[in-house]
Amino acid sequence: MAAVTSGPGGQGPPADPAAGVPPCAGAPGTDEPGEGAPASEGPAPNDPAPAAPGADGRDTDGPASAAPAAAVLLARRYERFGALCAVFVTGAWHLGFDLVGVITAGPVRAGPWSSVACWTAYTVAAAAFSVRLLRTPAPAWGPSPPRDPDSARSAPSPLWSRTWAWNGAGLALALSLTVLLICPPGQEITPADWGWGSVGWLAMLALWHRPLSELILFVVANAVTMLAVLTARGTADRQTLAAWLTVVVSSGTLQWGLGLVARMLVVTSTEVSRRAEELSREDVRRARERTVRATRARLAASIHADAHPLVCRLAAGAPPEDEALRHRCAVSAARIRRLVLHTRGSRDPLADELGAAADIAASRGVVVDLDVHGQLPVLPPADLQALTEAPLRALAAARHCARVTVAAFDGRVVVGVLSDAGEIDAPAPDPAAAVRLDVHRIDSGRQTWIESSWAPSPSP
Amino acid sequence: MDREQLGPVTVAVIEDHPVAVDGVRVWLESDPDRRARVVATGSAVEEVLAGPGRRADVLLLDLDLHGTVVTERIPGLCASGRRVVVFSALTDGDTIRAVHRAGAHGFVGKHEGRDHLVEAVVAAGRDRPYVTPVVGGAIATDVRLSPSLSPRERTALLYWFQSSSKQAVAHRMGISESAVRRYIERARLKYTAQGRTAVTQFALLARAIEDGLIRTEDIREYRSPS
Numbered sequence: 001m002a003a004v005t006s007g008p009g010g011q012g013p014p015a016d017p018a019a020g021v022p023p024c025a026g027a028p029g030t031d032e033p034g035e036g037a038p039a040s041e042g043p044a045p046n047d048p049a050p051a052a053p054g055a056d057g058r059d060t061d062g063p064a065s066a067a068p069a070a071a072v073l074l075a076r077r078y079e080r081f082g083a084l085c086a087v088f089v090t091g092a093w094h095l096g097f098d099l100v101g102v103i104t105a106g107p108v109r110a111g112p113w114s115s116v117a118c119w120t121a122y123t124v125a126a127a128a129f130s131v132r133l134l135r136t137p138a139p140a141w142g143p144s145p146p147r148d149p150d151s152a153r154s155a156p157s158p159l160w161s162r163t164w165a166w167n168g169a170g171l172a173l174a175l176s177l178t179v180l181l182i183c184p185p186g187q188e189i190t191p192a193d194w195g196w197g198s199v200g201w202l203a204m205l206a207l208w209h210r211p212l213s214e215l216i217l218f219v220v221a222n223a224v225t226m227l228a229v230l231t232a233r234g235t236a237d238r239q240t241l242a243a244w245l246t247v248v249v250s251s252g253t254l255q256w257g258l259g260l261v262a263r264m265l266v267v268t269s270t271e272v273s274r275r276a277e278e279l280s281r282e283d284v285r286r287a288r289e290r291t292v293r294a295t296r297a298r299l300a301a302s303i304h305a306d307a308h309p310l311v312c313r314l315a316a317g318a319p320p321e322d323e324a325l326r327h328r329c330a331v332s333a334a335r336i337r338r339l340v341l342h343t344r345g346s347r348d349p350l351a352d353e354l355g356a357a358a359d360i361a362a363s364r365g366v367v368v369d370l371d372v373h374g375q376l377p378v379l380p381p382a383d384l385q386a387l388t389e390a391p392l393r394a395l396a397a398a399r400h401c402a403r404v405t406v407a408a409f410d411g412r413v414v415v416g417v418l419s420d421a422g423e424i425d426a427p428a429p430d431p432a433a434a435v436r437l438d439v440h441r442i443d444s445g446r447q448t449w450i451e452s453s454w455a456p457s458p459s460p
Numbered sequence: 461m462d463r464e465q466l467g468p469v470t471v472a473v474i475e476d477h478p479v480a481v482d483g484v485r486v487w488l489e490s491d492p493d494r495r496a497r498v499v500a501t502g503s504a505v506e507e508v509l510a511g512p513g514r515r516a517d518v519l520l521l522d523l524d525l526h527g528t529v530v531t532e533r534i535p536g537l538c539a540s541g542r543r544v545v546v547f548s549a550l551t552d553g554d555t556i557r558a559v560h561r562a563g564a565h566g567f568v569g570k571h572e573g574r575d576h577l578v579e580a581v582v583a584a585g586r587d588r589p590y591v592t593p594v595v596g597g598a599i600a601t602d603v604r605l606s607p608s609l610s611p612r613e614r615t616a617l618l619y620w621f622q623s624s625s626k627q628a629v630a631h632r633m634g635i636s637e638s639a640v641r642r643y644i645e646r647a648r649l650k651y652t653a654q655g656r657t658a659v660t661q662f663a664l665l666a667r668a669i670e671d672g673l674i675r676t677e678d679i680r681e682y683r684s685p686s
Contacts, residue, residue: 337549337571369571371594371621373553374601405622409601409614416622442628449623449632 075270080134082262083208087130089258090201094119094126101194105187114182118195122175122202129168129205132159139209160209168206169218172199176222177229185233188226189243196226197247200255208259215259219252291352299335299359307332330367335359337370348376350413353388354404357395367401374408379454386433387415387454390426394450397421414453421448469585472500472513475522475547480570484520484547487574488581495582505533516542517585518565523548523555531558538563543584547577556598560651569594572624589648596644597621599651608650616643 102119136159158164179195180188187193203218226244230236236244310329318325351372358368379387394417395402402419429435434457440449471488475481481501488496500513504525513519519542523529529550537544544564548555551569559567565584568577569592576592583590591599599605600617609617612633619629620640630637 333571371551371597373594373597373621375603403622403624405597407597407601407618407621409603414618414622416618418623418628440632442623442631449628451622 074273075266078265078269079262082258082265083133086201086204086208086258086262087133089254090126090130090205093198093201094122097191098122098194098198101191105183105190105192105194115179115192115194118175118179118182122195122198125168125171125175126202126205129202133205133208136160162210165207165210165214169203169214172202172206173218173222173225175199175202177225180226180229185235188230188233188235189240189247196222197251200251204255204259212256212259212263215256219248219256223248223252288349288352295352295355295359302359303332303335307336327365327367331362331365334368334370335362348372348378349384350376350379350388350415351406353384354391354395354406354415357392358402358404361395361398361402365400366395366398368395368398368404369402370404370406372406374406374413376406376408376413377411377456379413382430383433383435383454386429386435387413387452389429390424390437390439390450390452391415391417393424393426394419394421394448397424397448412453412455414451416452417448417450419448419450420446424448424450426450468494469496469518469582470499470516471496471518471520471581471585472502472508472516473498473520474502474505474508474513474525475520476503476525477522480522484577487577490574491578491582496578496585505530505537518543518545518581520545520547520581521564522546523550523559531555531562534559534562534564538565543587545580545584551594553598553601556595557602566590566592567595568592589645589652591617591620591644591648593621593624595648599647602651605647605651609647610643613643613647613650616640617647620644 098119102115105115139160176196176199180193183190183193188196199222200215200219203222204215207215207218223244226248227236230240230244306328310325310332313325314320320326351370355370358370361368391404395404398419398421400420402417402421405414405416407414407416424439426437426439429437429452434455436453436455438451438453440451441447442449471484473481473484475484485498485501488498496518499516500508500511502508502511502513505521508514508519519537521530521534521537521544523531523546534544534546545566545568546559546564547568547570548559549570551571556567566580568580572592572594580590580592596617600609600614600621615633616629619632620626623629623632626637626640626644629640633640
């Protein structure tokens with residue numbers, strides 16, 4: 001890049017102890033127009049600047065505004081565990097109880113293969129419902145479902161609509177009635193009528209993400225249907241009714257009970273996870289506050305130890321034109337500004353990290369000016385590290401002065417460091433970290449201007 | 461008549477720290493062209509306006525006077541036709557925006573140094589916009605202004621905020637310094653139009669039209685939504 005000479009009031013110690021800290025680069029530009037630099041080494045005048053922020057500004061929330069991901073993850077795992085349990089129990093019941101009933105049952109009214117056909121139909125329906133349950137995006141459970149970062153997950157499959165769920169439950173009820181009707185009278189409450197106690201599991205799979213009341217309604221409807229058939233056939237004697245009641249209570253309770261437990265697991269785990277996250281955030285907030293307080297105390301002690309003797313020396317008549325004294329005043333003034341920044345509530349990890357690096361540089365006698373503007377988003381740790389890597393190296397390499405700026409806008413963050421550091425061995429950021437780095441040498445190579453910028457990754 | 465031919469800009473300093481008052485006086489006197497001079501000083505607004513300060517071209521106001529932030533005094537001062545330049549250690553975006561909304565001509569951070577102070581005072585006295593780097597940062601990151609700023613204007617502001625050198629910005633953008641100044645001043649005018657329609661801001665816009673920064677038909681574009 002072509003040489004850029006500093007403007008008035010540029011490098012070196014401040015012109016006056018009361019002046020505060022001079023910028024590392026020049027001050028206001030001259031008012032004479034037409035003194036532009038040769039454009040050969042920069043972008044064409046009409047081209048957008050390389051890092052022109054705002055040109056395509058994206059309005060994306062930072063990661064901080066994302067849903068409590070841990071709560072989503074935990075709820076999803078419990079939900080899947082419940083679904084696997086439901087599929088397993090349905091399969092085990094169908095193979096261990098229904099199949100035995102089909103095999104051991106005597107002749108049926110509608111022919112020898114009718115019960116086998118019903119069993120097969122049940123198997124196909126159960127398999128389809130299981131695939132839907134385990135493979136398709138479903139609505140979330142929970143008292144106040146957290147926003148799911150997975151966009152596919154947050155858009156439930158149409159297969160989970162009420163129509164599909166009720167159609168599945170209707171199919172289960174039809175199977176129950178079919179198996180019941182092909183049983184000869186008197187064999188209703190025997191293994192030959194395997195369907196009516198078993199279809200509740202099928203309905204449970206169909207109504208998995210529907211309100212629990214719908215499953216209970218199904219169990220009741222199935223039981224009432226059975227009772228109606230028994231009454232119609234005139235086989236509803238005391239023994240049969242007792243057996244009917246036993247099956248209704250045992251199988252029905254198991255079916256809606258499993259549905260209830262699965263829901264409670266998800267609800268409770270989500271709530272617990274949310275509370276845990278809240279507590280964790282509170283811990284982080286307290287830890288950060290402790291760090292901020294410690295930093296303020298350290299800065300205040302440093303200022304007291306540094307500025308007080310300086311003021312005393314000036315009051316005692318020390319010559320203000322003394323270059324060393326002026327430099328110390330400038331360093332002290334920069335420290336006081338950072339203390340003001342801390343006191344005014346800067347608790348952002350990025351500002352804190354840069355502030356800490358500025359303090360270290362100041363301890364070497366470097367005059368560091370730090371300005372932060374805009375609402376800083378909370379960056380993912382990897383992105384934060386990538387964003388600050390080069391600026392921190394530039395600060396570490398600064399010899400006399402450095403100007404550090406942070407600007408946040410349109411969801412983006414731009415960190416600029418202008419310092420009198422020499423060559424900086426700044427590693428190229430990982431493209432996956434959404435960080436861009438521009439390094440420019442100006443002022444005949446006497447100053448290095450680093451711009452490290454971060455933009456949130458576009459949503460997939 | 462061009463104000464630049466009328467002599468130095470007269471400045472009244474309202475500041476409660478004598479060392480800062482002396483510093484400002486020294487800084488203004490150190491300008492090679494002597495474009496501004498202090499005619500009155502005081503630690504309270506009333507004190508300054510009671511004397512020769514009431515006729516000063518520019519009031520240089522410290523925001524924090526005796527522990528009280530006096531932003532609410534700015535609208536009254538501006539409404540009476542005075543040009544107010546705020547000189548403060550409170551340089552966060554909210555403060556700068558509040559000062560701007562109150563109608564102040566300019567804002568200079570106390571850490572920004574002599575040259576910015578002199579330029580800001582002289583610019584205010586001549587009804588020209590002047591943007592210090594810290595104000596550039598505040599404008600560039602103002603979400604309300606985002607739709608109005610062109611990419612080049614925002615880039616110029618951001619580079620100005622980062623480097624404090626229009627020459628460095630010009631090199632980086634591959635344009636002339638006058639073009640950089642133009643981008644920054646246009647952004648400042650848009651910023652002005654978002655604030656209160658104070659008397660002094662009409663003067664600022666009028667001067668911008670004279671200078672060709674904007675055209676009269678552009679005024680509709682800059683009208684404040686408030």
